Amino acid sequence: xxxxxFHGRGGQGAKTASRILGTAAFLEGFVAQDxxxxxxxxxxxxxxxxxxxxxxxxxxxGLIARPDLVVIADASLIEDPAARVLDGIDERTAVFxxxxxxxGQLDAQNLLSGCLSALDLTDxxxxxxxxxxxxxxxxxxxxxxxxxxxxESIREAIARELADLGLAASVIERNQxxxxxxxxxxxxxxxxxxxxxxxxxxQLQVPTYESPTRGTARISASANSVLxxxxxxxxxxxxxLPDKCNGCWLCFTYCPDGVISMxxxxxxxxxxxxxxxxxxxxxxCPTNALVAEREKEGEVAWRAK
Numbered sequence: 001x002x003x004x005x006f007h008g009r010g011g012q013g014a015k016t017a018s019r020i021l022g023t024a025a026f027l028e029g030f031v032a033q034d035x036x037x038x039x040x041x042x043x044x045x046x047x048x049x050x051x052x053x054x055x056x057x058x059x060x061x062g063l064i065a066r067p068d069l070v071v072i073a074d075a076s077l078i079e080d081p082a083a084r085v086l087d088g089i090d091e092r093t094a095v096f097x098x099x100x101x102x103x104g105q106l107d108a109q110n111l112l113s114g115c116l117s118a119l120d121l122t123d124x125x126x127x128x129x130x131x132x133x134x135x136x137x138x139x140x141x142x143x144x145x146x147x148x149x150x151x152e153s154i155r156e157a158i159a160r161e162l163a164d165l166g167l168a169a170s171v172i173e174r175n176q177x178x179x180x181x182x183x184x185x186x187x188x189x190x191x192x193x194x195x196x197x198x199x200x201x202x203q204l205q206v207p208t209y210e211s212p213t214r215g216t217a218r219i220s221a222s223a224n225s226v227l228x229x230x231x232x233x234x235x236x237x238x239x240x241l242p243d244k245c246n247g248c249w250l251c252f253t254y255c256p257d258g259v260i261s262m263x264x265x266x267x268x269x270x271x272x273x274x275x276x277x278x279x280x281x282x283x284x285c286p287t288n289a290l291v292a293e294r295e296k297e298g299e300v301a302w303r304a305k
Contacts, residue, residue: 001054002147002193003064006139007085008073009233011043013136016161017071018049020140024149024157025053033058044233044276046083053147067093069191071143073121073135075099075106076295080232086112094191096142098122098135103187115189117146121182122235122294128178137162141179142186151180226274230257234277236292240268244289251281251290 004021008014015036022034030053038047050064066088075097077083089095095112097103100120107116121138125131137158144154155176162172238251247266259271260281268281268290282290 001052001056001058001060002069002191003067004051004053004069004071004143004147005064005067005088006049006051006071006073006143007077007083008047008049008139009043009077009235010038010045010047012073012235013134013139014047014049014071014073016136016165017073017139017143018051019161020137020154020157021051021143021147021149022053023160024140024144024153025051025147027153027156028149030055031058033061035062037063043278044230044235046077046080046233048083051143064088066090066194068193069094069096069143069146071139072097073139074235075101076232076235078112092192092194094146094189096146096186096189098139115191117187117189119182119186124178124182128181129174134175137175137179138182141183145183145186146188147191151183154183155180229273230276231273234275234295236277236279236294237272237275238270238277238279238282238290239293240270241289241291242267244287246287246289248286250284250286254280254284256280 004018006014006018008017018034018036022032025032032051032053034049034051036047036049038045052058052060052064070085070089070093072078072085072095077085089112094115095117097106097112097116097118098121099106099118100123101118103116103118106112106118119142121135121142124138125134140158140161141154144157158176158179159172162175167175245267249262249266251268252260252262256278257274257276259275260268261271262268277295279292282292
């Protein structure tokens with residue numbers, strides 16, 4: 001059995017990429033299983049998805065603790081301890097990272113001990129699809145290539161999964177073409193199934209219950225969202241072009257997280273420690289005074305630590 005674990009941020013398509021990989025494997029006669037895991041988070045929050053492929057029935061369920069392949073949709077996740085990207089990785093694990101950095105640059109400190117491959121899928125999506133977030137098909141195609149699935153299976157799987165999302169046929173065809181370009185361009189690394197681990201003997205667990213006076217839930221803590229710096233969730237940041245700003249306050253009004261404040265001169269100031277990069281302010285700005293700028297620091301900061 002081959003186990004693939006996808007790591008991404010909300011909106012990057014890790015869940016859909018996992019489904020594309022599972023569907024492509026199913027089309028080739030494999031038994032396939034895919035499932036995501038995420039909480040009630042917004043765009044940009046760390047998410048994970050899991051795909052298992054085998055010739056025999058798959059008896060395992062749930063998280064993949066010891067993956068054979070790890071696909072990382074955003075290199076900034078590597079430095080986020082909450083994302084747990086490096087869990088279960090050893091010298092045999094194959095790793096793909098969506099990044100403009102080379103495999104050698106990414107692994108300068110040997111944090112990714114497995115066989116490493118990298119390709120800038122975000123730039124491909126920007127240049128050829130005109131959408132920085134449209135990388136789900138590209139991730140699925142790269143993962144399929146690394147585990148040895150055929151181009152035809154990947155193409156058909158992309159068509160099925162994107163059609164289920166309601167995308168137009170022309171959009172699906174363009175995604176298929178670009179995804180297969182990435183399929184051909186990615187540097188392949190060996191992906192091999194791990195040796196099966198002996199199962200621990202099951203033990204019956206007897207739960208203990210506290211009395212209602214101790215076990216009843218209650219909310220007594222003060223608000224603490226300001227303590228969680230969610231700026232690391234961004235792939236792109238909004239940047240102000242002051243000469244174009246007319247002080248309309250629309251960015252302040254539309255920001256869902258309240259991270260934009262206004263100066264006495266009616267100019268927006270963005271709290272980058274908490275801005276999640278949703279880009280709503282960029283879309284709503286009537287004068288194009290706010291533009292999306294790709295984050296660079298997140299991909300190299302973890303190497304400098």
